[in-house]
Amino acid sequence: MTNTKRVLLLKNKTVPIDPYESNFEQNDFEPVFIPMIQHMHLPLECLHLLQNDAYMTQLKHIVISSQRTVECLNESVVPNLSVSQQDALLQKTVYTVGPATASFLQRCGFKDVRGGIDAGNGSILADVIISDLKNDATTDFSSMPTLLLLVGETRRDIIPKKLASAGLKSQEVVTYKTEILDNNLQRFVSLFNSQCWVVFFSSQGTDEIIDYLKDKNAQVASIGPTTDEFLLSRGIRSHVVSAKPEPVSLIQSLKSV
Incomplete structure (x- = not known):
């Protein structure tokens, strides 16, 4: 690439499509992905629930x-469901954080995806759900079916609280766990120069x-803002903070500097 940053x-x-890659390339940036962690699917508990027809009948949300949870569903859970169970799952109302995850869910076939671009973090998503x-609701909350929260092994408890x-x-059900990769610093240093942008998505690794x-x-x-606060607590000040956790907002933030 020439004349790119x-x-x-x-x-x-x-995978198979990362919206950050295509959006950055279209805006004269050279995106370089440096994984910090690896994910391992933990599908068994989720699979057990979704194969239970009585449970699926009462599950609404x-x-x-x-x-990562969507990847676990798409790759390790849904292929092991019957056709009727798959159809029942895809008809459920799904609430999610951020436009990228919402888009991923829609590509996987979910029909009713809410939150997304209007819910940039877990606290806002909980407000949307409530x-x-x-x-x-035609009755009080106490008589409503339990919501199924599909989560990672390491998570904050903002939403359930x-x-x-x-x-x-x-009800929280764990669908994946994360492990920090080896040699994160060495891989980063091999690609870093003072002219490039460094974008933090999480504190992990x-x-x-x-x-x-x-x-x-x-x-x-x-x-x-959550990632920005973490960096500040560690003595690093962000030059920009994306207005929303998606590529278009991030690119606009970078171009505004």
């Missing part, structure tokens, strides 16, 4: 806050990179 994206590349169900405070019952950048003239971007 390198952007180091500290994230796993989503699923909450998903990570693309508002929706309050408007739709906020739902519980409104009287909504939820970045400790050594943060320490390395403290005495460098690095251009740092955060995908959102």
Whole structure:
């Protein structure tokens, strides 16, 4: 590529399509993905529930806050369901964080995906769920079916706590776990130069990179306020913070500097 600016994206590349790659290339950036963690699917508990026809009949709402959960569903759960079970799953209302995960769910065949671009974090998503169900409920929350929260092994408890405070019952089921990759710093240093952007998407696996950048003239971007707060707590100030956790907003933020 010529006349492009390198952007180091500290994230796993989503397959088969990563919207950051195409959007950055269309805007004269050179996106370089540097995975910090690896994901391992844990589908058995989720599969057991979704194969239970009585459970699926009463289940109305699923909450998903990570693309990794969608990958687990798409690759390790849905192929092991019967055709009728797959159809029943895809008809459920799914609430999710961020436009990227919402788009992924729609590509997987889910018909009713809510939140998405209007829910940039778990707290906002919980507010969306509470508002929706309050408007739709014909009875009080205490008699509504339990919401299914599909989560990672390491997660914050913002969503279930906020739902519980409104009287909504939820059940968390773990669908994946993460492990920090080896040699994150070495792989980063081999690709870094002071002219490129470094985009942080999460705190996981970045400790050594943060320490390395403290005495460098690095251009740092955060995908959102939570990541920005983490970097500040570690002594790194973001030059830009994306208004929304998706590629178009991030690109606009980078171009505004």
